Amino acid sequence: MLAERAAGTTVRFRMRTARSASAPYPGADMHWRYDEDLVEGVVNLYSSHPRKDIPSLQVSRFQLERERLYAIRDPDERSAAFFTLFLKWFCEWGGEDRLKRPLKEFPLIGRSLNILAFRRALKGSDQGAEMFVHSSGEKNGVIALQSEMFEQDERLDRLLRHELTHLNDMLDPAFGYSPEFTLPQQRGAQQRLTLMRYRLLWDVTIDGRILNSGRATLGTREQRWGEFNRAYGFWSEEQRKETFEKLWTDRNPKHEKLLAMASDPRDLQHHSGMLPGAPCPLCTFPTFEWMDAASMQPSTIETISAQFPKWTHEQGACKRCVEIYEFTKLEQPATLCI
């Protein structure tokens, strides 16, 4: 995810200070915040499916302490006490250390952000990093994570490293990030396409940089190459290979270059390919669940082609549309033979 909200925008979810003097590593003056839902979600997960490194006696102690808090009458006091308790066990059971570990690789973030907050994402597609810039120039970062990620250290590490690189780029003057993505001559669908392509190109440069430096990240080279191929399938193979290689090995990518490539008007008449989050050509809603023509029934393809004459097999469609058209039989054949 990429975003830099307009100046003055506030983060609208419940945040509490984690620990007053908690710097993620020595020398970082950044403040550290957690959204209650994330901390509670992780602790509940750890106590219901304890990790091997969590002694069962500790789980019983946590449960006992939690039971006692129900006796607090005042709702605000009770909710504050619950948060303190959840946070204590979140840290005790390694949740905080799991977040701090990859952060050590990004000293610029520790120096430049005022607050780094972690909030809970309910769906995998909502996970990601955002930056909020206050009118005073103060910058705050928010990383959304699913609590289930805390069960898989290795996956959490890879996701965090990828998302922290997004934040690092947004803060790095050499990258030159700007939240302005709309070019004056572009309209709705073209803007969405630009944004999607930008996101993909940025991801290619991020995972390329991380993997080339011998660390683990979210996407593999094959995965990113596959996405890139789908998005730029209208280019010659040679051009695709050459451009991908340049992006993948670029150690100092620049926002302006990525944006220029994503918004090239010569390319914008081409459809977006089946990129995660791209709009479905039939219902135009963004989708993460694509189906290609090869996995559709011939009768479904026939129905779609009849209703959307401009639709081509390479465009694919969202799963929901395919399900709908699987059940909608053609009322009459496209060509009537009398």
Ligand SMILES: [Zn+2]
């Ligand atoms: Zn990304």
Ligand SMILES: [Zn+2]
């Ligand atoms: Zn659709």
